[in-house]
Amino acid sequence: MPELRINGGLYSVDVPVGVSLADVLRDEIGFTGTKIACHEGHCGACTVLVDGTPVLSCITLAHRLEGREVTTIEGLREHPMVESFVRADALQCGFCTPGQIVSAVALVERSAEPSSEEIRHRMAGNLCRCGTYPKIEEAIRAWRD
Amino acid sequence: MARLIRTEKEVEGRFEEVFLVVEEDPLEQWPAGPRAVVGRPATRSDALARARGEALYTGDVRLPGMLHTAVLRSPHARARVRSVDLSAALAAPGVRAAIGPGDCKGLSDECHYEGAAVAAVCADTFRQARAALALVEVEWEVLPPRLDADEAVAAGELLDSRTKERGDLDRGLAEADVVVEATYRTHVVVHNSMETHQSVCRWAGDVLEVYISTQYVWGVRDEIAESLGLDPDRVHVICDFMGGGFGSKNSADDHTYIGAELARRTGRPVRCALTRREENVAAGNRNATIQRLVAGARADGTLTALGGEYVNAVGWSGWTAMTEGPMQTLYACPNVRTVTKGARLNLPPMRAFRAPGYTEGTFGLECLLDELAGKLGLDPLELRRRNHADVGPDAGRGFSSKELLECYRRAEPHWERRHEVRARSTDTLKRGVGLASQIWFGGGGPPSYAWIRVGSNGHAAVVTGGQDVGTGTKAALAQIAAEELGLPLEHVTIALGESARGVYATLSAGSSTVPSMGPAVRAAAADARRQILELAAQRYGGEAGSLRLEHGEIVLPGGERKPLEEIVGLLGNGQILGTGARGPNPAGMNVLTFGVQVAEVAVDVETGEVTIERVAAIHDVGRVINPLGASSQIEGGIIQAIGHTLSEQRLDDPRTGQVLTRTLDAYKLPTAADVPEIVGELVDVPDPHLTSLGSKGIGEPPIVPLAAAVANAIRDATGADVRSLPITREEMLNALAGARRKELVAT
Numbered sequence A: 001m002p003e004l005r006i007n008g009g010l011y012s013v014d015v016p017v018g019v020s021l022a023d024v025l026r027d028e029i030g031f032t033g034t035k036i037a038c039h040e041g042h043c044g045a046c047t048v049l050v051d052g053t054p055v056l057s058c059i060t061l062a063h064r065l066e067g068r069e070v071t072t073i074e075g076l077r078e079h080p081m082v083e084s085f086v087r088a089d090a091l092q093c094g095f096c097t098p099g100q101i102v103s104a105v106a107l108v109e110r111s112a113e114p115s116s117e118e119i120r121h122r123m124a125g126n127l128c129r130c131g132t133y134p135k136i137e138e139a140i141r142a143w144r145d
Numbered sequence B: 001m002a003r004l005i006r007t008e009k010e011v012e013g014r015f016e017e018v019f020l021v022v023e024e025d026p027l028e029q030w031p032a033g034p035r036a037v038v039g040r041p042a043t044r045s046d047a048l049a050r051a052r053g054e055a056l057y058t059g060d061v062r063l064p065g066m067l068h069t070a071v072l073r074s075p076h077a078r079a080r081v082r083s084v085d086l087s088a089a090l091a092a093p094g095v096r097a098a099i100g101p102g103d104c105k106g107l108s109d110e111c112h113y114e115g116a117a118v119a120a121v122c123a124d125t126f127r128q129a130r131a132a133l134a135l136v137e138v139e140w141e142v143l144p145p146r147l148d149a150d151e152a153v154a155a156g157e158l159l160d161s162r163t164k165e166r167g168d169l170d171r172g173l174a175e176a177d178v179v180v181e182a183t184y185r186t187h188v189v190v191h192n193s194m195e196t197h198q199s200v201c202r203w204a205g206d207v208l209e210v211y212i213s214t215q216y217v218w219g220v221r222d223e224i225a226e227s228l229g230l231d232p233d234r235v236h237v238i239c240d241f242m243g244g245g246f247g248s249k250n251s252a253d254d255h256t257y258i259g260a261e262l263a264r265r266t267g268r269p270v271r272c273a274l275t276r277r278e279e280n281v282a283a284g285n286r287n288a289t290i291q292r293l294v295a296g297a298r299a300d301g302t303l304t305a306l307g308g309e310y311v312n313a314v315g316w317s318g319w320t321a322m323t324e325g326p327m328q329t330l331y332a333c334p335n336v337r338t339v340t341k342g343a344r345l346n347l348p349p350m351r352a353f354r355a356p357g358y359t360e361g362t363f364g365l366e367c368l369l370d371e372l373a374g375k376l377g378l379d380p381l382e383l384r385r386r387n388h389a390d391v392g393p394d395a396g397r398g399f400s401s402k403e404l405l406e407c408y409r410r411a412e413p414h415w416e417r418r419h420e421v422r423a424r425s426t427d428t429l430k431r432g433v434g435l436a437s438q439i440w441f442g443g444g445g446p447p448s449y450a451w452i453r454v455g456s457n458g459h460a461a462v463v464t465g466g467q468d469v470g471t472g473t474k475a476a477l478a479q480i481a482a483e484e485l486g487l488p489l490e491h492v493t494i495a496l497g498e499s500a501r502g503v504y505a506t507l508s509a510g511s512s513t514v515p516s517m518g519p520a521v522r523a524a525a526a527d528a529r530r531q532i533l534e535l536a537a538q539r540y541g542g543e544a545g546s547l548r549l550e551h552g553e554i555v556l557p558g559g560e561r562k563p564l565e566e567i568v569g570l571l572g573n574g575q576i577l578g579t580g581a582r583g584p585n586p587a588g589m590n591v592l593t594f595g596v597q598v599a600e601v602a603v604d605v606e607t608g609e610v611t612i613e614r615v616a617a618i619h620d621v622g623r624v625i626n627p628l629g630a631s632s633q634i635e636g637g638i639i640q641a642i643g644h645t646l647s648e649q650r651l652d653d654p655r656t657g658q659v660l661t662r663t664l665d666a667y668k669l670p671t672a673a674d675v676p677e678i679v680g681e682l683v684d685v686p687d688p689h690l691t692s693l694g695s696k697g698i699g700e701p702p703i704v705p706l707a708a709a710v711a712n713a714i715r716d717a718t719g720a721d722v723r724s725l726p727i728t729r730e731e732m733l734n735a736l737a738g739a740r741r742k743e744l745v746a747t
Helices: A021-029 A080-087 A097-110 A116-122 A133-141 B047-051 B126-133 B149-154 B169-174 B217-228 B253-266 B276-282 B325-329 B358-376 B380-386 B404-416 B418-423 B473-485 B513-540 B564-571 B627-647 B706-718 B729-746
Strands: A003-006 A009-012 A047-050 A053-056 A069-071 B002-011 B014-023 B067-073 B079-085 B095-099 B117-123 B137-142 B158-166 B178-186 B198-204 B207-212 B235-238 B270-273 B288-297 B303-315 B336-344 B429-440 B449-454 B460-463 B492-495 B548-550 B553-555 B561-563 B576-581 B593-604 B610-620 B677-682
Touching (some): A003 A021, A053 A097, A080 A097, A080 B047, A097 A116, A097 A133, A133 B627, B067 B253, B079 B117, B095 B253, B117 B270, B149 B288, B149 B336, B169 B288, B198 B253, B217 B235, B217 B253, B253 B270, B288 B358, B303 B358, B325 B358, B358 B380, B358 B429, B404 B418, B404 B429, B404 B593, B418 B706, B429 B706, B449 B473, B460 B473, B473 B492, B473 B513, B513 B564, B553 B564, B610 B706, B627 B677
Parallel strands (some): B067 B270, B207 B235, B303 B336
Antiparallel strands (some): A003 A009, A047 A053, B002 B014, B178 B288, B198 B270, B429 B593, B449 B460, B449 B576, B548 B553
């Protein structure tokens, strides 16, 4: 039974070996802010931070995260990036948005004023079918305003 | 007052003549230009909930005792199910029910395409359901599929066949100084909304609750009620937040019927959600087309003839979208003949996909126009101007409004860049600029209704039964209500997404949401405003007609201002209730949207890689309610068009008809790294004949012209004629080789 540290809290979850972190977050704990759009690591909707690094929670095994710090969108709700996305209209249907914001937070933690090239490169793993990419870039540029 | 009219109704380019009960919409349009709230940028009122991950989508609905479903779909493009044995699946751990062919709508033993649903299992967890599904034994009789659209046409396997003709095509061609002829092909693309098709069904007594990711709450209600023989008001459809549809989510679909039946059998709520792989096969697509086109013109560029033989590779079912629409309506040409055939194939059914038919047809027509311009030695923009249609092509029916010439005028500075862009070419990287025009529907229509309640705090709540599919509907409707009521935007909230607790609202498709629902909301707000002013007149004296509501204040005839709260504060728990309905469309007029896009490309002539570097998009959609949301729609439409043009393609095995691109690494959606500079501009002139708003929809127009603009830019850069989508490196290298051959022959 793994004990997971998520958004600063400790959670004991009783799931079989082989269950993904995304399923544990959504179905065992109720952190449904993390979305699943492909469940095979192709789209980025399920992005969370593990020790500050973005990972795809749908292809990350929950049992491998003992002793690691997991941060989901629920742990980033007060981050200025959230407001910046709202101001820039950087979301349409919003289904990919929590994953986009998690990736964007990881990006600006690494590089507070990322260049356009850096943003396009670092965010390329987060698909958005509505095509909000230009506004997402704007939101990331203006995240501290 | 309601009255009965006979009128034309249009959805996604399909027309029908119907009797409609409509209500008059006596409000005068607001003067053009930005107002206190309308016409000014507004962020989405629900953006925070979505961004913080607090918005509950259908997939986030967790009802007590909810079961999960796995669906067995045909792996064959054409097969008959000889037998299905569910017994092993029923005995598997956690399984609560299993159903097979004939047990509900959507499950069949005749499979006409890969992905057709055959059986379903529900269990305590999705993992258990999926494991049990593998135990379902099916005996298949695999049959040879029909996969080639031309063969289907030759064999008469058609869903539809129509001919539209004006003038005499042969005479028009004989009168032409120059004739061009070419065949264009477009491919299958998949909507791939981030949220897959899904629903949760729950029976509560004789009521069926359906939580569903849908573009049409009311349509799903009626469809389910009719299929299951229920009173429509005993089907409660709920869609609070929706993760994208793009035309693919207008119906209840097999997963909902499966869920409803399994919920009935188990007495528990049942969730049925497509996996991403199912989504890529069985959830609809934009069908492929073959377009054999001809155009003739006089030396001065005047079109004398346009002809098209269109084949839509529809798949097993769906409808034959208006691929011929642009050829029929975009230009003033006296002799036009189109024949459109919808080929029935053993491939997954098409569904509406953002401007269905017109997106495909504009690629063919607007490439053909540039090939014609090349032969005539005319500037492509000038050629389009010379053939501008001042009146509608059909017996001179006028346009309710048309600002296409203004779009062309505003495109000029972008078009002028072509000299400078070409000059930046190198030996291996060739640059060029191309343009294409856009025509599409987007006027919406009746019916749609809205309620408004104003409470004693002076805030207004709009209640309707529509849905916000991610286009920013809530923001636009709130702006309209705030404008009419003279309230600050933050004093207006919107409640929608439930059939049982709202009033009828149209589907969010066909760029019709704002033009259909917007006037209903304005009418409801006007009704509430009138009642508030009547109360104010009684309180302060004077005629209600001489009072105004502005910035949350009552303005008296002498200019004195009273806070709104002073009047509505007297209500206590009372409320002002306003109702509104969408009025009729102008009779005998074409209500259409127009535009032009100018694309700049760079073609690597060694690798065939095409990069779109800049797109300028100028569209006319009448009055703009929310410039911020509209700019997002323009960018989103163009980015989806970039996928359509360059990278996305559903690949089918040509022998078996099985879909090869089932995942999001095989099916290539555009990413942040693929986005060019996008300059969007809206003409923003209200349509004087269309409703009290003069607004049309912006959802679809931006996707329509891009593919042709890119192909025309490629020709400008390299001289190569790209006539087939998507423009992969292979396609580009083939086109370059063709251009070299043409050059050799010429020399």
